Amino acid sequence: MELLKEVLERIKPSEEERALVNAVTQEILKIAEEEIGKKDLEVTPRLVGSIAKDTYLSGDHDVDLFLAFPLEVPLEELRKIGLELGKAIGKRLESYEIAYAEHPYVRAFYKGFDVDIVPCYNVKSWREVKTAVDRSLLHTEWVVKHLDGRNDEVRLLKKFLKGINAYGSEVYVRGFSGYLTELLIIKYGSFMNLLENVEFLGKGKIIDLEGWLKKEPEIAYKTVEREGESPLIVIDPVDPRRNVASSLSWEKFGVFYFKAKEFVEKPGIGFFFPSKAKAGDYKALLKKKGTNLVTLLFPKPELVDDVLLPQLERSAKGFEKSLKREGFEVFDLNWGYTEKAFIMLEVDRVERPRVILKPGPEFLGERALDFYTKNQKVWIRGKRLYSEKEVKEGIVDVIEDLLTKNQVALGKNLREVIKNAEILINFVPPELEEEAYLFLSKEKWNIKG
């Protein structure tokens, strides 16, 4: 298809770019070998990830350098020596810092490249895997062995997924990982064939490229059973215990599903290179919709996205639940950060009646007599007593009251900042105006172009 060629011209790295990537990675590998030699360690430096697999997009190339230790090395030692070695390599690059995942590793910068230097075990099979990152070695090997020249098909799929905002396996994205993308191409042969078979993909649901369901049925079926709620179950070719698509959400799979159908029907460059959604006047939109926007604004805590974003989500959902209980309807939620962190709630109204119905116990009995005694007005419907109670009226008062009484489920690192949040009604600071518009217009979620 002419269109796909055009896309490839823009996303496939040029010969110059490839030469640069190769040169820099070789340099880094050499530095690593030298440092290993200096320390006289039995460690193998290994390139993994999209550079190693040659599936990276033009301009998008982080170097993943793994330091593979023999299996006999105790974990404590691997961590300690791995970090020291990483630092020694980092020192010879332009700059570096320590980052934390399952164990600490070094993030360096060199000649325009981000370089992750990660210690791991030099595993040969899934049975040897000890830490979460070990599997990366096996993934890289497996993909290199099976991709069979379809690297550009992977690139098309990656770019397509990025264009429809469904790429990345981070907890705050829950889309398609790079490895999953590669496996889907290996399974379906090409980008277009995958898209044309998306209905089949969704209904078939299980992909088992290495035949684990036959070779290791007990383990593989356990994986299938455990992952029953996932939209896809792609049994990892290098490890039958794992579903490669386990972090893929129904939302992101759904976006891919509908967009694939649309693309097959009516292909367009816009799927790969979407034009930025046009923002408008959020205040006019609020007026038109007749809804209200409540924004909580608070200092962004020093947390990585993997931690911060899920906690913001949890907090936003906490507000939704608590406000519903208080008689407000919450139509939609949004969260994120610019300079400050924010939670946005689209609600039906910002005031509610001062007096609400207060159901009491059924009579006869002590509890009923107690309710009868304690309330000024009491009446009966069926067997139940009722009274009225006065409640706070404005949503700001209600939110502050809920926060004071700890009646909102909040992300644990956000409790204090949210308690002191500014609460804005139908107004946001200039830096959030576009965000507010995209949220209220549903353009933020709208999957129709």
Add this chain to the structure above:
Amino acid sequence: MELLKEVLERIKPSEEERALVNAVTQEILKIAEEEIGKKDLEVTPRLVGSIAKDTYLSGDHDVDLFLAFPLEVPLEELRKIGLELGKAIGKRLESYEIAYAEHPYVRAFYKGFDVDIVPCYNVKSWREVKTAVDRSLLHTEWVVKHLDGRNDEVRLLKKFLKGINAYGSEVYVRGFSGYLTELLIIKYGSFMNLLENVEFLGKGKIIDLEGWLKKEPEIAYKTVEREGESPLIVIDPVDPRRNVASSLSWEKFGVFYFKAKEFVEKPGIGFFFPSKAKAGDYKALLKKKGTNLVTLLFPKPELVDDVLLPQLERSAKGFEKSLKREGFEVFDLNWGYTEKAFIMLEVDRVERPRVILKPGPEFLGERALDFYTKNQKVWIRGKRLYSEKEVKEGIVDVIEDLLTKNQVALGKNLREVIKNAEILINFVPPELEEEAYLFLSKEKWNIKG
């Protein structure tokens, strides 16, 4: 108790009143006997009801004259001859009209008394009962035989129940009938003893003055089982198939229960002679409460209260249900009539957002693709598709729309009039101002004095 004496002085008929009642009833009886003689019928005129039992309150004395036919007379004949005889008697009184219950009867007026002239069978036991009114003869006989001079205790209880608005077994009251009042006094011996034992009454629940549970266990237990949801089961001393309290609602029993407790603790003349609830400014009240009043006003159909009021209730509840489904909160309901019939709804608001969330199907599949195609904006939460839909905003539009689409459950004789009802928001005509205040202030239901 001094207080009870004081009450009795006001509610017990004086000697002059008794003499008048006796004279008039004897006159009527004599007229009836003459007319029976003229027609040469084998019919016995019988006085029943509170005059016959001497449990009537001062100034409150309708004459219940029953015309008791032999059991052999076929029902058709009883109806025909009974009505003719009634008319003949009615003609000799001041005025009369035909009224309808299970069968037609004559309502006459004579010397300041309402006189019901009702044909029935001259039954001697429950096994002979053929029409609903036959039992009245047995009731009167049983009470006269067992009341044993406690007539004034019955008067106190009747007046107490009237004062707390719990007297009368009509479907739109569902309170204590006169007969039930008499049985409760026969069971508990005195007004005060009944009130002091109201907890026991409620928990004991079953009263069986004639020992039917032993004498006719099969029939009596069936009655108990059938009436399990009633607050009281008083097996009719003259008919084990019947619960005398079957029309008593939990609401009215509850009012009696709490008021009895209050009276025992702190007696007062106000229980018997309540001061009229003071009305106030319903508009100021609406403002204070922050709620809204929706009133539907329509011509009162020509229906008796027994039919009209339950249908108004059903219609009011229909609006409650439908408006809740449309996103309005309905706090309370009221209905009734003055010149026109009305339904009042106290609601949280009279406008709602123009745009509401529209949940679609789950994907995959045809229905999801269809929803995706048909809606302008679509997004996914979990496996489900969502869109927005525009809805009518003002509650008047919503109500009119619901009525047009037949989406409100209405009383069957009210459908047409309600469809053409005036809908008033936060405003009522002058004749309903007091009603609106009592409704909104809950003084209409408030059982606390």
